[in-house]
Amino acid sequence: xxxxxxxxxxxxxxxxxxxxxxxxxxxxxxxxxxxxxxxxxxxxxxxxxxxxxxxxxxxxxxxxxxxxxxxxxxxxxxxxxxxxxxxxxxxxxxxxxxxxxxxxxxxxxxxxxxxxxxxxxxxxxxxxxxxxxxxxxxxxxxxxxxxxxxxxxxxxxxxxxxxxxxxxxxxxxxxxxxxxxxxxxxxxxxxxxxxxxxxxxxxxxxxxxxxxxxxxxxxxxxxxxxxxxxxxxxxxxxxxxxxxxxxxxxxxxxxxxxxxxxxxxxxxxxxxxxxxxxxxxxxxxxxxxxxxxxxxxxxxxxxxxxxxxxxxxxxxxxxxxxxxxxxxxxxxxxxxxxxxxxxxxxxxxxxxxxxxxxxxxxxxxxxxxxxxxxxxxxxxxxxx
Amino acid sequence: xxxxxxxxxxxxxxxxxxxxxxxxxxxxxxxxxxxxxxxxxxxxxxxxxxxxxxxxxxxxxxxxxxxxxxxxxxxxxxxxxxxxxxxxxxxxxxxxxxxxxxxxxxxxxxxxxxxxxxxxxxxxxxxxxxxxxxxxxxxxxxxxxxxxxxxxxxxxxxxxxxxxxxxxxxxxxxxxxxxxxxxxxxxxxxxxxxxxxxxxxxxxxxxxxxxxxxxxxxxxxxxxxxxxxxxxxxxxxxxxxxxxxxxxxxxxxxxxxxxxxxxxxxxxxxxxxxxxxxx
Numbered sequence: 001x002x003x004x005x006x007x008x009x010x011x012x013x014x015x016x017x018x019x020x021x022x023x024x025x026x027x028x029x030x031x032x033x034x035x036x037x038x039x040x041x042x043x044x045x046x047x048x049x050x051x052x053x054x055x056x057x058x059x060x061x062x063x064x065x066x067x068x069x070x071x072x073x074x075x076x077x078x079x080x081x082x083x084x085x086x087x088x089x090x091x092x093x094x095x096x097x098x099x100x101x102x103x104x105x106x107x108x109x110x111x112x113x114x115x116x117x118x119x120x121x122x123x124x125x126x127x128x129x130x131x132x133x134x135x136x137x138x139x140x141x142x143x144x145x146x147x148x149x150x151x152x153x154x155x156x157x158x159x160x161x162x163x164x165x166x167x168x169x170x171x172x173x174x175x176x177x178x179x180x181x182x183x184x185x186x187x188x189x190x191x192x193x194x195x196x197x198x199x200x201x202x203x204x205x206x207x208x209x210x211x212x213x214x215x216x217x218x219x220x221x222x223x224x225x226x227x228x229x230x231x232x233x234x235x236x237x238x239x240x241x242x243x244x245x246x247x248x249x250x251x252x253x254x255x256x257x258x259x260x261x262x263x264x265x266x267x268x269x270x271x272x273x274x275x276x277x278x279x280x281x282x283x284x285x286x287x288x289x290x291x292x293x294x295x296x297x298x299x300x301x302x303x304x305x306x307x308x309x310x311x312x313x314x315x316x317x318x319x320x321x322x323x324x325x326x327x328x329x330x331x332x333x334x335x336x337x338x339x340x341x342x343x344x345x346x347x348x349x350x351x352x353x354x355x356x357x358x359x360x361x362x363x364x365x366x367x368x369x370x371x372x373x374x375x376x377x378x379x380x381x382x383x384x
Numbered sequence: 385x386x387x388x389x390x391x392x393x394x395x396x397x398x399x400x401x402x403x404x405x406x407x408x409x410x411x412x413x414x415x416x417x418x419x420x421x422x423x424x425x426x427x428x429x430x431x432x433x434x435x436x437x438x439x440x441x442x443x444x445x446x447x448x449x450x451x452x453x454x455x456x457x458x459x460x461x462x463x464x465x466x467x468x469x470x471x472x473x474x475x476x477x478x479x480x481x482x483x484x485x486x487x488x489x490x491x492x493x494x495x496x497x498x499x500x501x502x503x504x505x506x507x508x509x510x511x512x513x514x515x516x517x518x519x520x521x522x523x524x525x526x527x528x529x530x531x532x533x534x535x536x537x538x539x540x541x542x543x544x545x546x547x548x549x550x551x552x553x554x555x556x557x558x559x560x561x562x563x564x565x566x567x568x569x570x571x572x573x574x575x576x577x578x579x580x581x582x583x584x585x586x587x588x589x590x591x592x593x594x595x596x597x598x599x600x601x602x603x604x605x606x607x608x609x610x611x612x613x614x615x616x617x618x619x620x621x622x623x624x625x626x627x628x629x630x631x632x633x634x635x636x637x638x639x640x641x642x643x644x645x646x647x648x649x650x651x652x653x654x655x656x657x658x659x660x661x662x663x
Contacts, residue, residue, distance in 0.1 A: 220524060223524045223525065223526070224520065224523075224524040227520070227523040227524050227526070228509075228510075228512075228513050228516050228518070228523050228528070228532065228535075229513075229520045229523050229524070231502075231506060231509065231510045231513065232510060232513045234499065234501065234502060234510075235499045235502070235510045235513075237501075238499035238500050238501050238502065239497050239498070239499055239500070241437075241493075241497060242493065242497035242498070242499065243499075243510075244480065244481045244482050245435065245437075245481050245482075245485060245490075245491055245493075245497075246482075246485060246490070246510065246511040246513075246514065246571065246572070246574075246575055247482045247485035247486050247490075247511070247513070247514025247515075247575050248482055248510075248513060248514060249480070249482045249483075250480075250482065251480075256520055260520075302501075366501065
């Protein structure tokens with residue numbers, strides 16, 4: 001009754017906006033050549049969208065359910081490896097597993113591609129991505145049984161420890177036939193493999209694919225957060241005792257949030273592997289979790305659009321805008337004495353401190369983009 | 385009239401301290417029953433035992449004729465146990481509070497516990513979640529549109545009944561104190577209970593607000609066919625609306641009866657009510 005018409009109009013508007021954004025990405029992909037100076041924009045979009053997904057999935061847990069977990073890199077690692085293992089084509093397998101005898105000898109895109117053609121390849125990739133999410137979610141369920149009894153800092157430490165254990169296990173030589181030990185997995189299906197052939201012209205979907213993947217997943221998280229389950233997550237975050245007294249099963253809902261968050265962390269891991277073209281356990285250090293946490297905090301804890309903005313700004317700043325600080329020339333100033341390796345991080349840290357000082361609740365606070373256009377209910381957070 | 389809630393020989397012991405000692409009480413359907421007593425008498429502890437926040441050390445709780453909570457001293461408490469009826473209870477039944485709420489018992493808190501980042505409307509809506517049938521996938525993809533719409537309609541009606549409809553889009557914490565209390569009761573009602581437990585609903589209220597609340601609790605009983613069990617210190621409220629009163633002192637039940645009986649009970653006057661000096 002209340003506002004259903006309004007919300008339908010809003011969801012239609014956002015649907016159109018997302019479609020326009022995706023179309024723009026496809027166009028950019030065709031217009032910008034790899035040699036252009038603007039080609040960094042594409043790189044940022046590719047990596048940034050995957051990081052945005054990771055940040056949003058972490059926000060679901062930390063910002064919406066109030067469970068402070070730092071195991072994200074671990075779940076992303078599981079996702080990246082699952083995706084990589086199931087998409088390495090058979091002819092490349094022996095080269096990749098050069099020191100081991102590969103144990104898993106199935107490639108989803110290859111098997112389905114042989115059977116169904118290009119569509120089969122695509123389905124195979126999608127299946128591998130879903131498998132990556134499921135693997136992370138199943139592990140999350142197992143870890144969650146003991147760990148979700150903990151609260152705040154203790155939960156953070158336990159999940160952080162878990163992520164480190166996962167990284168160590170995946171590098172373990174005995175698991176080499178599956179994980180390739182501490183050597184990287186490569187040669188699997190990357191984003192630049194996605195092309196659309198229409199008649200004589202080839203449309204590259206290199207940037208479109210990761211952006212689409214992130215968009216679809218984030219859209220699901222938005223839907224979940226605004227559903228009755230998402231509202232219960234927020235209730236648990238606001239007051240656990242009251243939530244339980246009002247009939248919300250804490251164990252079940254925390255586990256649900258943890259598993260869904262981990263599922264999308266796994267998908268983000270798969271996306272990361274797709275973008276980088278390499279899956280190596282040593283890349284998924286706890287520093288990665290902190291980077292993602294930083295994006296969440298910068299964007300605003302409890303704001304999905306905030307996480308996306310945070311991730312994009314973070315990646316753009318560290319990969320593109322501030323590059324010059326490391327390589328001698330920044331904003332046309334040539335000062336190799338100051339702008340040398342490592343200076344970028346100094347400037348970056350200062351910027352982050354300034355942002356946190358001036359936006360104490362992150363860039364978006366707990367608001368979403370559409371909220372900026374309308375007045376907040378009550379005076380609530382006004383005046384901050 | 386059938387008994388809706390029965391507490392049988394419930395003892396709650398924390399280490400060496402017996403907070404609730406061999407409590408026996410019954411609440412009948414449609415009644416308003418009050419639990420009174422001096423500070424620290426164990427009233428809220430008794431509530432927490434009934435609603436599953438604490439597991440009693442010994443004893444049982446029945447709801448709608450069914451035994452929902454039962455426990456006996458275990459581990460270290462086996463030796464320490466100071467209460468009565470040891471050995472009479474052998475099973476362990478310890479449902480979590482959410483489970484008990486789903487059975488049809490809802491409570492409010494002594495210190496208001498609203499979900500602070502949520503609006504008035506959402507506070508009530510979230511409380512209906514425990515009656516939702518859709519799983520999280522169905523809910524995310526909005527297959528439960530009908531259920532959701534029904535819930536929203538019910539919230540609107542409930543808010544109208546309790547007089548909070550015009551502030552539905554305000555943040556819960558921006559409401560004045562009296563309205564927050566009202567909202568907490570509305571939220572408890574949204575879980576579809578048969579029995580409503582109110583823990584000091586009039587705490588911190590001025591006489592006028594207390595009077596309004598008294599009328600409000602009466603209205604709830606009548607319009608929702610609700611049974612109400614409440615803890616309260618405002619004697620005007622208690623004497624005004626209660627059908628029966630239980631009095632706790634140092635964890636023990638020292639009296640029970642109608643408001644008149646309680647007012648004239650010597651033990652209650654000594655322990656709690658005191659003698660009115662200006663009378």
